[in-house]
Amino acid sequence: MAVELPAIEPKVFPPRREDEPLSALQKEILELKDKRNAIILAHNYQIEPIQRLADYLGDSLGLSYAAAEADADVILFCGVHFMAETAKIINPGKTVLLPDENAGCSLSDSCPAEKLQAYQEQHPGLYTVAYINCSAAVKARSDLICTSGNAVRMIEKIPADREILFVPDQNLGSWVARQSGRRMRLWPGSCYAHVLFTARALERIRADFPDAPVVAHPECTEAVRDLADEVCSTEKMIAFCRETAAQRIIVATETGMIHRLQRDIPEKTFIAGPTETCACNECRFMKMNTLEKVRDALRNGAPEIHMEESLRQRAAVPIERMLEWSRS
Ligand code: 13P
Ligand code: SF4
Numbered sequence: 001m002a003v004e005l006p007a008i009e010p011k012v013f014p015p016r017r018e019d020e021p022l023s024a025l026q027k028e029i030l031e032l033k034d035k036r037n038a039i040i041l042a043h044n045y046q047i048e049p050i051q052r053l054a055d056y057l058g059d060s061l062g063l064s065y066a067a068a069e070a071d072a073d074v075i076l077f078c079g080v081h082f083m084a085e086t087a088k089i090i091n092p093g094k095t096v097l098l099p100d101e102n103a104g105c106s107l108s109d110s111c112p113a114e115k116l117q118a119y120q121e122q123h124p125g126l127y128t129v130a131y132i133n134c135s136a137a138v139k140a141r142s143d144l145i146c147t148s149g150n151a152v153r154m155i156e157k158i159p160a161d162r163e164i165l166f167v168p169d170q171n172l173g174s175w176v177a178r179q180s181g182r183r184m185r186l187w188p189g190s191c192y193a194h195v196l197f198t199a200r201a202l203e204r205i206r207a208d209f210p211d212a213p214v215v216a217h218p219e220c221t222e223a224v225r226d227l228a229d230e231v232c233s234t235e236k237m238i239a240f241c242r243e244t245a246a247q248r249i250i251v252a253t254e255t256g257m258i259h260r261l262q263r264d265i266p267e268k269t270f271i272a273g274p275t276e277t278c279a280c281n282e283c284r285f286m287k288m289n290t291l292e293k294v295r296d297a298l299r300n301g302a303p304e305i306h307m308e309e310s311l312r313q314r315a316a317v318p319i320e321r322m323l324e325w326s327r328s
Contacts, residue, residue, distance in 0.1 A: 010205060011279040013258050016266035019052070025291050029053055032298035038074035038097075040294075041066050041087065044234040045256035045286040046078045050294060054078065057260060059235035060086075060132045061149035061326065067091055068323060076297060077305075080105045080285045085136050088305040089315045090323075099293035101303035103285045105133050107219070110189030111168030113137035119165070126185065127162040129155065130318065131169050133191075136307060138167065140314035145322040148172060148218050149233035155180045157325050171195070175218040175225055193283045194219035196275040197252045199227050205274050209248055212271060215240050216252035224252060238264050255280040256287075 022030075026049060033040060033053075041063050042054035051057055056066040060083060067075060067087035074095045077084035082105055084098040111134055120126060120141065130142035131151070139145060146154040155176050158164060164182060166173035168189030177184050197220050206214060206227075213229035215237050225231045230240045234257050241249050242265050251258055252273030261270050272280035297303065307315075 005201065005204060005276055008274055008277075008279045010208060010274065011255070011272040013262055013270045013272070015269060016262040022052070023049070023291075025295060026053060029291065029295050029298060032295065033076070036074050036298055036301075037072050038076050038298060039070050039072040040076045040078060041070075043079035043083060043256075043286065044260045045254040045283055046289060047256065047287065047291075048259040049291055050078050050289060051256070051259050051263070053294070059147065059149050059233045061147040061233065062235055063087075064090070064132070064147070064319070064323065070094065074298075074301075076294065078289050078294060079103070080108075080283075081305075082108045082133055082135060084305050085307070086132060086139075086319060088307055089136060089139070089312050089319055092309075092312060095301065096305040097297045097301070098303055098305060099290070099297045100288040103288040105285055106192040107131070107133040107169055107189055108135055108138075111135075111138055111187055113141060116141050116167060116187075123165070123185075125163065126165040127158055128165045128167065129158070129184075130167050131172055132319075134168055136311055136315040139318055140311055142167070142318045143321075144325075145318045146176075147233065147322075149235055150322070150326045151176045151218075152179045154322060154325060155182050155184075158182075169219055171221055171225075172218045174222060175231060191219040191283075193254060193281055195221055196278075196281055197221070197224050197273055198276055199223040201274045201276050202227060202250070202252060205250055205271065209250060209271055211246060212248040212250045213244055213246050214250045214252060214273070216273070220252055228252065234260070237261065241265055241268060241270070253281075254283045254286060256282070 088096040128142045164184040167187035170186040173186040216228035248269040
Protein backbone atom coordinates (compact mmCIF):
# COMPACT_ATOMS: atom_id res chain seq x y z
CA MET A 1 0.00 0.00 0.00
CA ALA A 2 1.38 3.47 -0.96
CA VAL A 3 2.25 5.60 2.08
CA GLU A 4 0.52 9.04 2.17
CA LEU A 5 2.83 12.08 2.17
CA PRO A 6 2.56 14.26 5.29
CA ALA A 7 0.78 17.61 4.74
CA ILE A 8 3.42 20.33 4.23
CA GLU A 9 2.83 24.07 3.90
CA PRO A 10 4.53 25.13 0.61
CA LYS A 11 7.39 27.62 0.95
CA VAL A 12 6.49 30.51 -1.35
CA PHE A 13 8.82 33.48 -2.01
CA PRO A 14 6.64 36.37 -3.29
CA PRO A 15 7.96 39.28 -5.44
CA ARG A 16 10.98 40.78 -3.72
CA ARG A 17 10.98 44.01 -1.74
CA GLU A 18 13.83 46.52 -1.31
CA ASP A 19 17.07 45.45 0.43
CA GLU A 20 17.37 45.93 4.18
CA PRO A 21 20.31 48.24 5.06
CA LEU A 22 23.59 46.36 5.63
CA SER A 23 24.14 45.16 9.21
CA ALA A 24 27.18 46.24 11.29
CA LEU A 25 28.69 42.78 10.72
CA GLN A 26 28.24 43.02 6.94
CA LYS A 27 29.88 46.47 6.95
CA GLU A 28 32.78 45.11 9.02
CA ILE A 29 33.28 42.33 6.44
CA LEU A 30 33.41 44.84 3.58
CA GLU A 31 36.01 46.92 5.47
CA LEU A 32 38.16 43.83 6.14
CA LYS A 33 37.81 42.81 2.50
CA ASP A 34 39.23 46.17 1.36
CA LYS A 35 42.02 46.06 3.94
CA ARG A 36 43.17 42.62 2.75
CA ASN A 37 42.67 43.37 -0.95
CA ALA A 38 40.27 40.41 -1.06
CA ILE A 39 37.52 39.39 -3.44
CA ILE A 40 34.44 37.47 -2.28
CA LEU A 41 33.23 34.72 -4.61
CA ALA A 42 29.95 33.10 -3.54
CA HIS A 43 27.90 30.20 -4.84
CA ASN A 44 24.18 30.60 -5.50
CA TYR A 45 23.39 28.31 -2.52
CA GLN A 46 24.89 30.60 0.12
CA ILE A 47 22.70 32.34 2.67
CA GLU A 48 21.22 35.63 1.47
CA PRO A 49 23.31 37.94 3.74
CA ILE A 50 26.49 36.40 2.26
CA GLN A 51 25.18 36.55 -1.32
CA ARG A 52 24.70 40.29 -0.85
CA LEU A 53 28.39 40.84 -0.12
CA ALA A 54 29.72 38.85 -3.09
CA ASP A 55 31.83 40.48 -5.80
CA TYR A 56 30.80 37.54 -7.95
CA LEU A 57 27.81 35.27 -7.32
CA GLY A 58 27.16 32.31 -9.58
CA ASP A 59 27.38 28.62 -10.46
CA SER A 60 30.50 26.44 -10.47
CA LEU A 61 31.41 27.36 -14.04
CA GLY A 62 31.06 31.12 -13.54
CA LEU A 63 32.95 30.86 -10.27
CA SER A 64 35.82 29.01 -11.97
CA TYR A 65 36.14 31.83 -14.53
CA ALA A 66 35.83 34.47 -11.79
CA ALA A 67 38.60 32.72 -9.84
CA ALA A 68 40.80 32.49 -12.94
CA GLU A 69 40.35 36.22 -13.60
CA ALA A 70 40.53 37.41 -9.97
CA ASP A 71 42.67 40.51 -9.51
CA ALA A 72 43.18 40.46 -5.72
CA ASP A 73 45.64 39.07 -3.17
CA VAL A 74 43.01 37.00 -1.38
CA ILE A 75 40.03 34.98 -2.66
CA LEU A 76 37.44 34.38 0.05
CA PHE A 77 35.39 31.51 -1.32
CA CYS A 78 31.89 31.24 0.11
CA GLY A 79 30.95 27.80 -1.11
CA VAL A 80 32.19 24.30 -0.35
CA HIS A 81 35.67 22.80 -0.18
CA PHE A 82 36.02 21.51 -3.75
CA MET A 83 35.12 24.98 -5.08
CA ALA A 84 37.76 26.74 -2.99
CA GLU A 85 40.25 24.02 -3.92
CA THR A 86 39.52 24.63 -7.62
CA ALA A 87 40.18 28.34 -7.10
CA LYS A 88 43.54 27.48 -5.50
CA ILE A 89 44.47 25.09 -8.32
CA ILE A 90 44.06 27.84 -10.89
CA ASN A 91 45.48 30.57 -8.64
CA PRO A 92 48.54 29.11 -6.88
CA GLY A 93 49.96 32.55 -6.04
CA LYS A 94 46.84 33.75 -4.21
CA THR A 95 45.62 33.10 -0.70
CA VAL A 96 42.33 31.18 -0.91
CA LEU A 97 40.15 31.17 2.21
CA LEU A 98 37.08 29.04 2.96
CA PRO A 99 35.00 30.30 5.92
CA ASP A 100 34.39 26.76 7.25
CA GLU A 101 36.98 24.13 6.33
CA ASN A 102 34.45 21.36 7.06
CA ALA A 103 32.11 22.53 4.31
CA GLY A 104 32.43 19.38 2.19
CA CYS A 105 30.19 17.76 -0.40
CA SER A 106 28.55 14.31 -0.34
CA LEU A 107 29.01 13.99 -4.08
CA SER A 108 32.72 14.66 -3.86
CA ASP A 109 32.99 12.16 -1.00
CA SER A 110 31.29 9.46 -3.08
CA CYS A 111 34.38 9.14 -5.29
CA PRO A 112 37.59 8.63 -3.27
CA ALA A 113 40.71 8.96 -5.45
CA GLU A 114 42.05 5.50 -4.43
CA LYS A 115 38.84 3.82 -5.61
CA LEU A 116 38.95 5.72 -8.87
CA GLN A 117 42.58 4.71 -9.34
CA ALA A 118 41.74 1.03 -8.71
CA TYR A 119 38.89 1.20 -11.26
CA GLN A 120 41.09 2.91 -13.86
CA GLU A 121 43.78 0.26 -13.38
CA GLN A 122 41.24 -2.52 -13.90
CA HIS A 123 39.81 -0.78 -16.99
CA PRO A 124 42.70 0.92 -18.77
CA GLY A 125 42.09 3.28 -21.69
CA LEU A 126 38.96 5.00 -20.37
CA TYR A 127 38.60 8.76 -20.90
CA THR A 128 37.73 10.06 -17.43
CA VAL A 129 35.43 13.06 -17.19
CA ALA A 130 34.99 14.42 -13.67
CA TYR A 131 32.19 16.70 -12.61
CA ILE A 132 33.87 19.59 -10.80
CA ASN A 133 32.27 18.39 -7.52
CA CYS A 134 35.28 16.18 -6.67
CA SER A 135 38.59 16.39 -4.83
CA ALA A 136 41.86 17.69 -6.28
CA ALA A 137 43.17 14.10 -6.19
CA VAL A 138 40.26 12.94 -8.40
CA LYS A 139 40.77 15.91 -10.74
CA ALA A 140 44.43 14.91 -11.01
CA ARG A 141 43.33 11.46 -12.25
CA SER A 142 40.89 12.88 -14.83
CA ASP A 143 41.22 13.89 -18.48
CA LEU A 144 38.58 16.60 -18.40
CA ILE A 145 36.51 18.51 -15.83
CA CYS A 146 32.96 19.67 -16.46
CA THR A 147 30.29 21.54 -14.55
CA SER A 148 26.53 21.20 -14.82
CA GLY A 149 26.62 24.34 -16.99
CA ASN A 150 28.89 22.92 -19.70
CA ALA A 151 28.76 19.11 -19.29
CA VAL A 152 26.94 18.36 -22.55
CA ARG A 153 29.25 20.64 -24.55
CA MET A 154 32.34 19.07 -22.96
CA ILE A 155 31.21 15.51 -23.68
CA GLU A 156 30.48 16.40 -27.31
CA LYS A 157 34.13 17.47 -27.76
CA ILE A 158 35.55 14.07 -26.78
CA PRO A 159 36.62 11.96 -29.78
CA ALA A 160 33.86 9.43 -30.64
CA ASP A 161 36.21 6.44 -30.41
CA ARG A 162 37.03 7.06 -26.71
CA GLU A 163 35.04 5.21 -24.05
CA ILE A 164 34.02 7.65 -21.29
CA LEU A 165 33.99 7.10 -17.53
CA PHE A 166 31.91 9.83 -15.88
CA VAL A 167 32.50 10.52 -12.16
CA PRO A 168 31.16 11.08 -9.52
CA ASP A 169 27.49 11.94 -10.21
CA GLN A 170 25.41 9.19 -11.80
CA ASN A 171 22.44 11.56 -12.13
CA LEU A 172 24.25 14.32 -13.99
CA GLY A 173 26.01 11.57 -15.96
CA SER A 174 22.81 9.88 -17.10
CA TRP A 175 21.31 13.26 -18.05
CA VAL A 176 24.38 14.16 -20.10
CA ALA A 177 24.42 10.71 -21.73
CA ARG A 178 20.84 11.21 -22.81
CA GLN A 179 21.39 14.76 -24.07
CA SER A 180 24.55 13.93 -25.99
CA GLY A 181 23.65 10.43 -27.16
CA ARG A 182 27.04 9.23 -25.83
CA ARG A 183 27.22 5.95 -23.91
CA MET A 184 29.24 6.33 -20.74
CA ARG A 185 30.21 4.32 -17.68
CA LEU A 186 28.73 6.11 -14.65
CA TRP A 187 30.29 6.21 -11.21
CA PRO A 188 27.59 5.39 -8.59
CA GLY A 189 27.77 8.71 -6.68
CA SER A 190 25.04 11.24 -5.93
CA CYS A 191 24.24 14.46 -4.10
CA TYR A 192 22.46 13.62 -0.85
CA ALA A 193 20.37 16.81 -1.09
CA HIS A 194 19.19 16.63 -4.71
CA VAL A 195 18.14 12.98 -4.49
CA LEU A 196 15.67 13.98 -1.75
CA PHE A 197 13.41 15.54 -4.38
CA THR A 198 10.90 12.94 -5.59
CA ALA A 199 8.52 12.88 -8.54
CA ARG A 200 5.67 12.27 -6.08
CA ALA A 201 6.42 15.38 -3.96
CA LEU A 202 6.84 17.54 -7.08
CA GLU A 203 3.65 16.22 -8.73
CA ARG A 204 1.80 17.15 -5.57
CA ILE A 205 3.07 20.74 -5.46
CA ARG A 206 2.43 21.08 -9.18
CA ALA A 207 -1.22 20.23 -8.53
CA ASP A 208 -1.34 23.17 -6.06
CA PHE A 209 0.35 25.57 -8.55
CA PRO A 210 -0.79 24.31 -11.98
CA ASP A 211 0.43 27.46 -13.79
CA ALA A 212 3.99 27.09 -12.45
CA PRO A 213 6.64 25.24 -14.51
CA VAL A 214 9.23 23.12 -12.68
CA VAL A 215 12.93 23.86 -13.13
CA ALA A 216 15.27 21.18 -11.76
CA HIS A 217 19.00 20.70 -11.33
CA PRO A 218 20.53 17.75 -13.25
CA GLU A 219 21.75 16.27 -9.95
CA CYS A 220 18.08 15.28 -9.36
CA THR A 221 17.01 11.72 -10.16
CA GLU A 222 15.77 10.76 -13.62
CA ALA A 223 12.14 10.56 -12.42
CA VAL A 224 12.34 14.20 -11.28
CA ARG A 225 14.19 15.34 -14.40
CA ASP A 226 11.58 13.66 -16.58
CA LEU A 227 8.74 15.66 -15.08
CA ALA A 228 10.60 18.99 -15.06
CA ASP A 229 9.92 21.62 -17.72
CA GLU A 230 13.61 22.59 -17.70
CA VAL A 231 16.75 20.87 -16.39
CA CYS A 232 19.83 23.08 -16.02
CA SER A 233 22.65 24.46 -13.90
CA THR A 234 21.85 27.07 -11.26
CA GLU A 235 23.05 29.91 -13.50
CA LYS A 236 20.90 28.83 -16.44
CA MET A 237 17.88 28.78 -14.10
CA ILE A 238 18.05 32.58 -14.12
CA ALA A 239 17.57 32.74 -17.90
CA PHE A 240 14.78 30.14 -17.85
CA CYS A 241 12.84 31.90 -15.06
CA ARG A 242 13.28 35.29 -16.72
CA GLU A 243 12.20 34.13 -20.18
CA THR A 244 9.22 31.96 -19.27
CA ALA A 245 5.84 33.71 -19.47
CA ALA A 246 4.93 32.10 -16.14
CA GLN A 247 4.80 34.41 -13.10
CA ARG A 248 5.37 31.57 -10.60
CA ILE A 249 8.07 28.89 -10.88
CA ILE A 250 8.75 25.76 -8.81
CA VAL A 251 12.50 25.46 -8.19
CA ALA A 252 13.90 21.96 -7.51
CA THR A 253 17.35 22.71 -6.19
CA GLU A 254 18.93 24.01 -2.99
CA THR A 255 16.82 26.87 -1.59
CA GLY A 256 19.64 29.43 -1.52
CA MET A 257 19.11 29.64 -5.28
CA ILE A 258 15.81 31.37 -4.67
CA HIS A 259 17.55 34.41 -3.11
CA ARG A 260 19.56 34.79 -6.30
CA LEU A 261 16.42 34.40 -8.44
CA GLN A 262 14.56 36.97 -6.35
CA ARG A 263 17.43 39.44 -6.68
CA ASP A 264 17.65 39.06 -10.47
CA ILE A 265 13.92 38.69 -11.20
CA PRO A 266 12.21 40.62 -8.37
CA GLU A 267 8.78 40.69 -10.00
CA LYS A 268 8.22 36.90 -10.00
CA THR A 269 7.17 34.39 -7.33
CA PHE A 270 9.29 31.32 -6.60
CA ILE A 271 8.12 28.16 -4.89
CA ALA A 272 10.74 25.97 -3.23
CA GLY A 273 10.69 22.41 -4.56
CA PRO A 274 9.58 20.22 -1.64
CA THR A 275 10.94 16.83 -0.58
CA GLU A 276 8.69 14.12 0.90
CA THR A 277 9.20 15.52 4.40
CA CYS A 278 10.06 19.19 4.03
CA ALA A 279 8.82 22.29 2.16
CA CYS A 280 12.33 23.13 0.92
CA ASN A 281 15.76 21.58 0.66
CA GLU A 282 19.04 22.90 2.05
CA CYS A 283 22.58 21.58 1.56
CA ARG A 284 23.98 21.31 5.07
CA PHE A 285 27.52 21.88 3.75
CA MET A 286 26.71 25.09 1.88
CA LYS A 287 24.93 26.36 4.97
CA MET A 288 27.99 25.91 7.22
CA ASN A 289 29.26 29.32 6.09
CA THR A 290 27.93 32.16 8.24
CA LEU A 291 28.62 35.91 8.34
CA GLU A 292 30.63 35.44 11.56
CA LYS A 293 32.85 32.81 9.89
CA VAL A 294 33.30 35.06 6.84
CA ARG A 295 34.41 37.91 9.12
CA ASP A 296 36.77 35.64 11.09
CA ALA A 297 38.31 34.19 7.92
CA LEU A 298 39.16 37.69 6.67
CA ARG A 299 40.38 38.78 10.09
CA ASN A 300 42.59 35.70 10.70
CA GLY A 301 43.60 34.82 7.13
CA ALA A 302 42.34 31.29 7.85
CA PRO A 303 41.13 28.61 7.16
CA GLU A 304 43.37 28.66 4.11
CA ILE A 305 43.47 26.09 1.28
CA HIS A 306 46.90 24.49 0.90
CA MET A 307 47.94 21.92 -1.66
CA GLU A 308 51.01 19.98 -2.59
CA GLU A 309 52.46 21.56 -5.79
CA SER A 310 52.74 18.38 -7.89
CA LEU A 311 49.08 17.51 -7.10
CA ARG A 312 48.04 21.06 -7.98
CA GLN A 313 49.82 20.89 -11.32
CA ARG A 314 48.20 17.56 -12.25
CA ALA A 315 44.74 18.77 -11.17
CA ALA A 316 45.16 21.99 -13.17
CA VAL A 317 45.50 20.17 -16.52
CA PRO A 318 41.86 18.97 -16.91
CA ILE A 319 40.49 22.21 -15.42
CA GLU A 320 42.42 24.34 -17.89
CA ARG A 321 41.24 22.06 -20.70
CA MET A 322 37.66 22.71 -19.59
CA LEU A 323 38.16 26.47 -19.37
CA GLU A 324 39.67 26.52 -22.85
CA TRP A 325 37.05 24.21 -24.44
CA SER A 326 34.24 26.11 -22.74
CA ARG A 327 35.26 29.38 -24.39
CA SER A 328 35.13 27.99 -27.94
P1 13P B 1 25.94 24.52 -10.20
O1 13P B 1 27.26 24.50 -10.86
O2 13P B 1 24.79 24.27 -11.14
O3 13P B 1 25.73 25.78 -9.43
O4 13P B 1 25.87 23.31 -9.18
C1 13P B 1 26.77 23.17 -8.11
C2 13P B 1 26.30 22.23 -7.09
O5 13P B 1 27.00 21.90 -6.16
C3 13P B 1 24.97 21.70 -7.22
O6 13P B 1 24.68 20.92 -6.12
FE1 SF4 C 1 27.55 18.83 -2.85
FE2 SF4 C 1 24.96 18.41 -3.12
FE3 SF4 C 1 25.80 20.30 -1.47
FE4 SF4 C 1 26.02 20.64 -4.16
S1 SF4 C 1 24.13 20.50 -2.96
S2 SF4 C 1 27.59 21.05 -2.60
S3 SF4 C 1 26.45 18.51 -4.77
S4 SF4 C 1 26.17 18.07 -1.25
